[in-house]
Amino acid sequence: MSELALQDRCSSDMKEHLELATKELIEAVKSLEQDLVRRKKHADPHFVALVIAKSKIAAFEEQNKELKTMLADRELLKAWLADWVDTFTPRQGEPNYMELTLLQDDEGRRKGSIYMTNQIHIMSQKAYPYKPFGNSLEDKTGVKIHSGEDEHGVCIKAYENYVHFTVEGNYENVAKTWRFDYTESTTLYTVLMVEKMDEDILYSIQEHNELKLKRISVSGVFPGYPGQDRITITHAGIAVDERFPFGDGETRVNGFQWTIFEHITDRLTLVRWSLLVFPPVNAQGQLSLHETARSLRCPVNRFDSEEAIIERIRNIGELGLNKLRDQFRERCKRFVLEAPTMGSRDQLFEEDE
Structure with a gap:
């Protein structure tokens, strides 16, 4: 058998394997979706509420972390601006007692x-x-x-x-x-x-x-x-x-x-x-x-x-x-x-x- 014929046969076998694997994955996804629908119909409402609450709390904490970072950056900016303004503010300092x-x-x-x-x-x-x-x-x-x-x-x-x-x-x-x-x-x-x-x-x-x-x-x-x-x-x-x-x-x-x-x-x-x-x-x-x-x-x-x-x-x-x-x-x-x-x-x- 020629080398070209061998390559064609291997390619055909690989294609058949991929099609078979794809069908199996599709069947598995359908089975999981059906199982999820069934679970939702028979799920405990308190459990569902807990899961949803945890998800929202996690999202809120992430948002809160971002807001805290923004607030800290703003306070630093305010302090820097206050110091900058302070350098231009005239004031009466302590006397300079000068030894000669x-x-x-x-x-x-x-x-x-x-x-x-x-x-x-x-x-x-x-x-x-x-x-x-x-x-x-x-x-x-x-x-x-x-x-x-x-x-x-x-x-x-x-x-x-x-x-x-x-x-x-x-x-x-x-x-x-x-x-x-x-x-x-x-x-x-x-x-x-x-x-x-x-x-x-x-x-x-x-x-x-x-x-x-x-x-x-x-x-x-x-x-x-x-x-x-x-x-x-x-x-x-x-x-x-x-x-x-x-x-x-x-x-x-x-x-x-x-x-x-x-x-x-x-x-x-x-x-x-x-x-x-x-x-x-x-x-x-x-x-x-x-x-x-x-x-x-x-x-x-x-x-x-x-x-x-x-x-x-x-x-x-x-x-x-x-x-x-x-x-x-x-x-x-x-x-x-x-x-x-x-x-x-x-x-x-x-x-x-």
Whole structure:
């Protein structure tokens, strides 16, 4: 038998087998359909309801899953949009309490001193425009403590102080007396070093005679703008000086302040003294609340609450400012018997020859 004849015979046999299998499948499907019809006629209605319910529940759960996914995506979008809008919303943040640092090199120190001094002067003139209170003469003293938290608990971030008072004497002479405290030793501070950084800007190192706190500062003198009878003295307390590292046990006070001396009459001067003082620092960083209290000779014990310690420090600060005010007034009493102006005791106040 030829090969072609064999192929035809195999193909014919396969066709017969497929037709037979198809008939058998059709008969099986008919039998299943008849059985299904019979089962439906005799099925338990509760069973049918249960099957239908399970089917619908499964479909509902699948739909619910899709809806939950859509809801989660929508919430994420809302949160993202809210954050995006928030970036364009102006707000008043917490104050930026800035410790001042002087660099090692001469040019960096000089430029830094000039910048700090001018910035403080600009702030002083914005805070106190010329005669903003109509020369109000009553004494005022205020101490506000800005608190926060550190690794030890509640801490003091800064002291915001102001003293408003009058002194008998010409405003130029009163300003010279105030400036004198930065260049010469007094009963309160011992001057260890004075260096001229720029025109009318001095660098000085002082030590508090009682508290033994070191004060490294840059101060400047600014006459009033044309038409203003006032003098402003600025003071920037340096926390870190790269040229003078901390000594053993050394603690420094730091912050910034300005004092404005304004003409009331030829023999009466209005003084506005504003300070933002930061907690003392040492080689390890800023002192804790209890360390700050001890450095200021403020009595504390382990049973005192942090709020009580802060209030005690605030009271001591207010008493100290009033004491300094009264001492300064006492020193200026000699002007009552002097002429409205006197010769300068400080080269930074002398007129050009």
